[in-house]
Amino acid sequence: MMLVAAVLFIALGLAHSILGERYILVRLFRREDLPTIFGSTRFTTRTLRFAWHITTIAWFGFAALLGQIGQGQLTPHGAAQAIGLTSIASGLLPLIITRGRHLSWVVLFIIGGISFFWSQV
Numbered sequence: 001m002m003l004v005a006a007v008l009f010i011a012l013g014l015a016h017s018i019l020g021e022r023y024i025l026v027r028l029f030r031r032e033d034l035p036t037i038f039g040s041t042r043f044t045t046r047t048l049r050f051a052w053h054i055t056t057i058a059w060f061g062f063a064a065l066l067g068q069i070g071q072g073q074l075t076p077h078g079a080a081q082a083i084g085l086t087s088i089a090s091g092l093l094p095l096i097i098t099r100g101r102h103l104s105w106v107v108l109f110i111i112g113g114i115s116f117f118w119s120q121v
Contacts, residue, residue: 002070009063013056020052038101047102050093057093061086077119084115 025048028034034041064082068074091108094100 002066006063006066006070009059009066013059013063016059017053017056021049025049025052043098043101046098047094050097050102054090054093057086057090060089080115080119084112084119087112087115 028048029045034044037043037047061082064086065074065079068078068082087108091105091112093105094102094108095105
């Protein structure tokens with residue numbers, strides 16, 4: 001059952017990112033009344049884009065945890081590794097999409113680093 005739940009999280013994440021990009025974000029970004037942050041709407045659109053897709057990465061992380069539970073292999077170290085990987089993958093989005101201007105990547109990388117470090121001791 002937990003493996004089915006994990007697969008459903010992956011399917012949900014893919015649908016969320018693909019359909020959200022196609023039917024919500026692209027249409028939203030065509031609007032001319034988006035708020036300006038840091039002098040343009042470019043930062044606004046980039047922030048909204050990574051914030052949208054970070055949900056998918058979180059769901060993939062949940063899927064990894066559910067997969068480990070379903071196989072009877074979830075340990076604190078395995079959970080810490082899944083959380084670390086999810087945090088680092090989440091941090092890559094704002095780092096790349098906003099070119100580092102949205103500083104959430106720093107916090108997410110620290111969380112990922114702490115989680116990976118702890119999982120190895």
